[in-house]
Amino acid sequence: MNKERRDFIRKTGLGVLAGICASSGLLPKFSLEETVLPAWDEKPVPGKIRWGMLIDTRKCLNECSECVAKCHFVHNVPDFGNRKDEVKWIWKSSYEHVFPTSTQQFRTSDVLLRSYIAMCNHCADAPCTRACPTEATFKRWDGIVSMDYHRCIGCRFCMAACPYGSRSFNWRDPREGIKLASVDYPTREQGVVEKCNFCSDRLVRGLIPACAESCPQKAFTFGDLNDPKSDIRALLESNNTMQRKPELGTKPSVFYII
């Protein structure tokens, strides 16, 4: 083989390679269609924002469960009508169940009779994300503990790890338990874990979480815990609040005014 032939073959090969790279977008400058990657351009700064929720339990009405209904509708949370298969993102329970390690003796009857909202705490130091073997549940840059339903293997380690019972498993096909389907959020599959996502799906659309929006009593305050000028910080500074099981060091992002 003479030199010209070898050069010709080499150059043709390189040309074909460059063509493949260009058309597949590996060389952005030469790509046929420009690749837009805003997520890379405006990379979020981890820890800058920490979304949090403050629930004023004094305002919460016992007979009302608008927040639960709205959240479960928006996110296509199934209802099978039994406790064993139950999936829930937000629910109401009694003081002794939501705050089992807090003062139980000599509380006013008002405190003991009231019902309390329980949801994922989006802990700053979340045991569930530590336990997950596939990073299917992970901490986002804005403090939200999120789920990747397509990566979850259904081992339920996160459920054993969560000290708040905030996680649910799809013991059966969830679509069978959805009476009225919402188009705002995808349904899940049988065999994966799910939980409250702090409405990360609504936040990107500029909406506040569904529970906060639906509350007729305005008992929820959603905001950035790291922003000293936010409403939630103002309320946290002017009220005596508490978190669920603070002794575990999980640093919940959900606070309660009792």
Place this chain on the structure above:
Amino acid sequence: MIEKALKGNRNYWAWIASLLAVIAVGITAYNRQHWFGLTVTGMGRDVSWGFYIAQFTFLVGVAASAVMVVIPYYLHNRKEFSKTVIIGEFMAVAATLMCLLFILADMGRPDRVLNVLLFPSPHSMVFWDVMVLNGYFVINLVSGWTVLGAERRGVPPPSWVKPVIYLSIPWAVSIHTVTAFLYAGLPGRHLWLTAVLAPRFLASAFAAGTSLLILVTLVIKQCTGFDTGKEAREKLAVIVTYAGIVNFFMIGTEFFTAFYSHVPSHMHSLQYLFFGLEGHYSLVPFMWFSLLLGLGSLVVLLLPGKKSSPKWLAAACTGLVVSIWIDKGVGLILGGFVPSPLEEIVDYHPTLTEVGVTLGIWAIGLLVLTILLKVAVSVKSQE
């Protein structure tokens, strides 16, 4: 060498056929679970692990107990264990296989199991458990098979196998330590949140796993006439006795810490298991049966002369296996979930489907063990 498993008498084939029948039942049950989801089990939102994870925990102990023959034979050169060591190693292989199958059976999406390797997460104890269990499976299969193959050809085993065997010793400790860490690092599960869990797992493993090994050698002697030696069995029985005592001592320390400190959350699970809590008593008879059976078996082993009688030895070993299976399998897993983190009590009962899958996996384990031991016994008795 595997061809030796294809030659056997009528009893051998009847045993294989019955195992295959149970496996078929298990596959049918698993098919149902795979189709309808884990809702067909007794597990639910509150008790989210059950029978499968209980078997898994117990069997990790059985697998780890192989070191109780590997250490005396390979480290201390105790020749009386020469015929038992291969049985211990192959038992570890079968037990580890069952562990992996029970994890698979428990998963909601077993088709995604490789995600554990695709997205390795060193912060998750499951990742480490998958690593050490698969490693242990390979180590025991390779070392057992290689040494046996060399023996068949009448040559000394290759020199590379010694380090592999030595590696199996710390590795056995690691599988059970990591398994304990699966539970012992979770906040809000007070029965599990104890530093003594890993040592207790090891003690109960060396008691129940070694007991099972003694029973297997007795069965082999009965069925094939191949005797691993009375002396080895009695030495193993001594190990069982001490490990059993340490295990029950540590259970006692759990009681002391919970009930003397009087911290409610620390007492609740033990109260639920042993005394009943708020009208829920379903596990109380099992836990007391386990405790009394275990202590009774230890008394038999401690009485002079009882160890050398095969009948008493078999009875005591069976007692310890059943006792520890209840305590460390069922009791430990369910007690971790009841009361729930919201202090609610929900009872758990396994369903027929769940029991079917469980029996199927045990049958697969026994089938693998039978085949491996058939080869081992054929080689050892130079058929």
